[in-house]
Amino acid sequence: MRKLLPSPSRSPFGVNWSTSKRLAAVAVVACVLLATATVVAWVSGSRDDGRPSAGAAAAPTASSRSSPAPTPETTAKTGSVAKPPQIAEPVAYAKAAARMLWSYDTRDTSRDQQLAGMRTWMTRETKYTDWASVSGQVPDPLLWSRMADQDQHASAHVTEGHYPGAFKAALADDPSAITEAYIYVVTVNGKQQIAWKKGGSGAEERAVTLAVQCRPGHDCTLAAIAPSVTQ
Template sequence: MSGGALVRRRALLGSVVLVSLVALAGLFSYLTRDSRAANNHPSGAPSSSSARASTQASATPGGRAAALPAPPSTRDPIAFGKAAAAALWSYDTRAYSQPELVAALHRWLTTEGQYVDADSVERQVPSPLLWGRMADSGQFATAAAAEAHFPESFTRALKADPGAITRAYVYAVTVSGKQSISWTGSPEGGAEDRSATLAVQCRPDRPCALVGVMPSVAP
């Protein structure tokens, strides 16, 4: 996609969410930022104390290879947001390639092209070069989403204009959890706390889908 088209799409998404949800803090700057903004890839090594977490979208206990993450069939934006965050924080270089993971995450996205921001989701996946280095050591990450809620700015906006949500049915969901990273020779690995604010679309007549990932966390 060209830079101009990308900016127009993000501007449109920003307009829809800002108008529909009445100005969720920071979203417009996210959607209209330069497309060359720095990637937010997971690091290639753990950064905190040892721990483990698990998710259906990641490697199973005991080091068995994981299946690719599949979206749940739910109309609950909170439940979907927790599942999506766990999928975004999980990977297994032993079980599949970087393009295969990206393709799997695309299946979580809304099919409504005027809203979706696939680039923000792809930036959560390690780059092909980093993935190759991680694969050399058999690195994988598991994740668990412990808590999710609508940000205060979202709930205030919804109270001010309850009918606004019916324009796009896009919800902001802030998720907190933990990511654990392991690799060959270090089965226990290390863990760190993670949090993210996701844009989730849940129309009444279909299961929820992911719209995008915001660059900052809305409390």
């Protein structure tokens, strides 16, 4: 591997960060989301909107919202970044989102296109979105250009996704609290394969904990990358 190429054993984009440093970097911004959305949705017992509590914790299983097919203009703006799927089940959506986050191709996608594509996965409810935790995964412009010089690209295979124990415990303690924001926390595990010029390649196991919003009757969206990985 050439010296200018980021090590594939670090972040999903090959940035020279350890996992602990990356998680620490997003913890500050992610705590806002967790304080206003995830934690409230898990354990808050106060509800003044009159929404029913019976069966409220059940994850949505069907989608009633249709999305238009991507146009050439949209594709040009987002490069090779996968389009968000029409999925209304939290674990399935989180697995798709993790696959998107671990995949990129500097050969045909600019950094701006990568960010634009990732942004389409985000919830539009500003109260619950933490774009900084997601966009912070993308290398800075200089590093991205160096990756592009080496035709660096990555694909991902997701092995499983599950609700972390802390989330399940909090939800069991107050099942109806999820109706505040319908934020679900999912840990996803998988493997990333990175390749670059002259046959260079590398692979690494990946794990990420995502906060996804899945309101009934709507497709899921991505809210944040959680500040720590819980089992």
